[in-house]
Amino acid sequence: MAKYVIIGNSAAGVACVEGIRSVDREGSITLLSSEPYHTYSRPLISYLLEGKTDEERMKYRPDDFYEKNGVDARLGVRVTEIDPSEKTVTLDSGEKIPYGKLMHAAGSVPFVPKIEGMETVEKKVTFLSLDDAKALADALTPESRVLILGAGLIGLKCAEGILSRAGSITVVDLADRVLPSILDETGAGIVQAHLEMHGLSFRLSDTVQRFEGNRAVLKSGETLEFDVLVVAVGVRPSVSLIENAGGAVRRGVATDETGRTSLPDVFAAGDCAESYDISSGQSRVLALLPNAYFQGHAAGVTMAGGREELKKAIPMNAIGFMGLHILTAGSYTGETYVSRDGENYKILFYESDLLRGFILIGNVARAGIYTALIRERTPLSGIDFALICEKPQLMAFTAQARRDLLSKRQ
Amino acid sequence: MKRVYVDEKWCLGCHLCEYYCAFANSGRSSMVKALKNRKIHPRIRIEGDNQISFAVSCRHCTDPICVKSCIAGALSVEEGVVRIDEEKCVGCETCVLVCPYGALMPSESGVMQKCELCIENAGGKPACVAGCPNKAIIFEERA
Numbered sequence: 064m065a066k067y068v069i070i071g072n073s074a075a076g077v078a079c080v081e082g083i084r085s086v087d088r089e090g091s092i093t094l095l096s097s098e099p100y101h102t103y104s105r106p107l108i109s110y111l112l113e114g115k116t117d118e119e120r121m122k123y124r125p126d127d128f129y130e131k132n133g134v135d136a137r138l139g140v141r142v143t144e145i146d147p148s149e150k151t152v153t154l155d156s157g158e159k160i161p162y163g164k165l166m167h168a169a170g171s172v173p174f175v176p177k178i179e180g181m182e183t184v185e186k187k188v189t190f191l192s193l194d195d196a197k198a199l200a201d202a203l204t205p206e207s208r209v210l211i212l213g214a215g216l217i218g219l220k221c222a223e224g225i226l227s228r229a230g231s232i233t234v235v236d237l238a239d240r241v242l243p244s245i246l247d248e249t250g251a252g253i254v255q256a257h258l259e260m261h262g263l264s265f266r267l268s269d270t271v272q273r274f275e276g277n278r279a280v281l282k283s284g285e286t287l288e289f290d291v292l293v294v295a296v297g298v299r300p301s302v303s304l305i306e307n308a309g310g311a312v313r314r315g316v317a318t319d320e321t322g323r324t325s326l327p328d329v330f331a332a333g334d335c336a337e338s339y340d341i342s343s344g345q346s347r348v349l350a351l352l353p354n355a356y357f358q359g360h361a362a363g364v365t366m367a368g369g370r371e372e373l374k375k376a377i378p379m380n381a382i383g384f385m386g387l388h389i390l391t392a393g394s395y396t397g398e399t400y401v402s403r404d405g406e407n408y409k410i411l412f413y414e415s416d417l418l419r420g421f422i423l424i425g426n427v428a429r430a431g432i433y434t435a436l437i438r439e440r441t442p443l444s445g446i447d448f449a450l451i452c453e454k455p456q457l458m459a460f461t462a463q464a465r466r467d468l469l470s471k472r473q
Numbered sequence: 474m475k476r477v478y479v480d481e482k483w484c485l486g487c488h489l490c491e492y493y494c495a496f497a498n499s500g501r502s503s504m505v506k507a508l509k510n511r512k513i514h515p516r517i518r519i520e521g522d523n524q525i526s527f528a529v530s531c532r533h534c535t536d537p538i539c540v541k542s543c544i545a546g547a548l549s550v551e552e553g554v555v556r557i558d559e560e561k562c563v564g565c566e567t568c569v570l571v572c573p574y575g576a577l578m579p580s581e582s583g584v585m586q587k588c589e590l591c592i593e594n595a596g597g598k599p600a601c602v603a604g605c606p607n608k609a610i611i612f613e614e615r616a
Contacts, residue, residue: 078541106544110563116545120561123546353542353567360541381544381567390570427566429575439573455575457520457529462481465527468574469479472615473532 082363322362
C-alpha cells in the first residue's frame, strides 16, 4: 500500500490530498505542518483583521477534512531533512517518517531585508501567516502609526485589513508605483489615488536607509515616526529541504508538468515551486493560490498513479481594495487595447493572434472569458475581436463555439 | 446528472428567466414583493443583441476551475452541483477571474452568487427552465 507524505497544509498540500484521493482511496497519507492550525486560507488573513471573516470561517476545508480523507495530520511539527536515498523525512523531534511518495508544499517565507537598525524597532511583523496576523492585531491600537515596507500585494492587503484599526498608515516602496508586479503605470495611478482617498500615504521610489528605534530615516532624507512596522517587501520560496537533499532548485524548486522534482518520488507544488507560464514561455514561481491548487492536484493524481498535468499555468491575480476590484492575468507584452472611464480601466495585451494578458480595474465583470482566451490560446482571428475589446462576452465567439460551451456538458 | 442547457435558436431575449431566477432566490412568496421596484440580481443572465440572444448561468462543470481556484474554500461540489458558501466567501472575485463562462457575479451584499440549480428552492426544478416561454432553457441529463 502506497504511503504518501505531504509537507505543507495550505492550498497545494490540500490539493495534493484531494488529487491522491481522486485516484487512491486506500494508501495512507501523513500530512506534516509547522503551523498548529487546521488548514486555513492564507490570503484571508487581511480579511480576518478587517472583520470580513473569522478563524472558523476562514478554514480552507471543513473540520472533517482530514478524517474524511484518511489523513494523519500532524500539525505543529517541523521537517528538518529529506533523505531521498532512504526515502525518509526527519522531524525536529528526531523522528523519521518513511515515504513512498513525498509532496513538498512548504510555501514561502517572508523576505526581511537587512536594514541598519532593524533590531532597534520595537514592534515589527511580517504578514504571511495567521500568527503574523494575530501578532499584528496585538501590536495595534487605534492610534498606531503604521509603517508598511512594500507596496505589493501583501503590503497593500495588509493596509486594507488594518485601515480601521490603526491611526495612520504610510507605505514605502522602492518601486515608482504601487503593485508593480501586476499593474502598469496608469493602473497603478488609479489604485494609488483610490488608496490615498481612503487615507493611506505613500513614499514611492524611496526606501528606509536606517531605523533608529521607532524612527525611519528614508533615502530621500525624510524621517518618519511610527509605532508598528510591517515588513512586506516580498517572499522567498522555501527550498532548503529540497536543496539540501540534492534536488534541482532555481528560484523555486524545479518541477515538471506533473510537479515531479529532480529527486525520485519527490514532488513539489505551490509557492515553493516553479511552473511553466504559457503566457511568457518561462518557468517561474507563480505564487498565487489557484496555481498552487492546480499544481498540487496534478501532483497528487500523479503520485497515486493517475494522469494529470499542469498545462495552462499563467500568472493571475484577483485583488481589491475598499470596493475597487483589480483582476489581472497573463503577460504584458505585444500590442494593446486601452479604455478608461474614471476608476474603470482596461488594458488588453495581444500579439501573434493571441491574447497575452490583461489588467481590469473597477468593472471586472466576466473577466474569466478573457482569462480563458489566454489559457486556451484561442486564436483571435477566430473570434470577433472588436466585441471582445468592448467587454468579455460569449457573443464574440462563433455560434458553433457557443453551442459547444452552452449546449454540451462541461 | 441533470444540468441547465440553453439553445440560442429558441431564445427570444425576453429576460423572463432573469426574473424567475431573482424571484426563486428572493425567499419571498410574492413575485410582486420580490421584484417590483427592485434592482434584480439574477444568477442567470441574457447576453446578446437584437438578432441573437442566449442565457448564461453556471455550467456545473465536472472539473470546475472556480472550485479549484477559490481562495476561501467557499466553493465546493456537492453531488455534481457547484455550490457557494456565502458565509465563507469574502468577495475577492477570483472565481470571476477564472470562470470561462462569466457565470459568477456579486450578489447584493458583495459576496458572490451563482446558480445552484434551485436545489434550495423551487422544489429542485430550476425556475428559469420552468419560466422560459419558448423552451430555450432545458434541464436534462446529457452525455
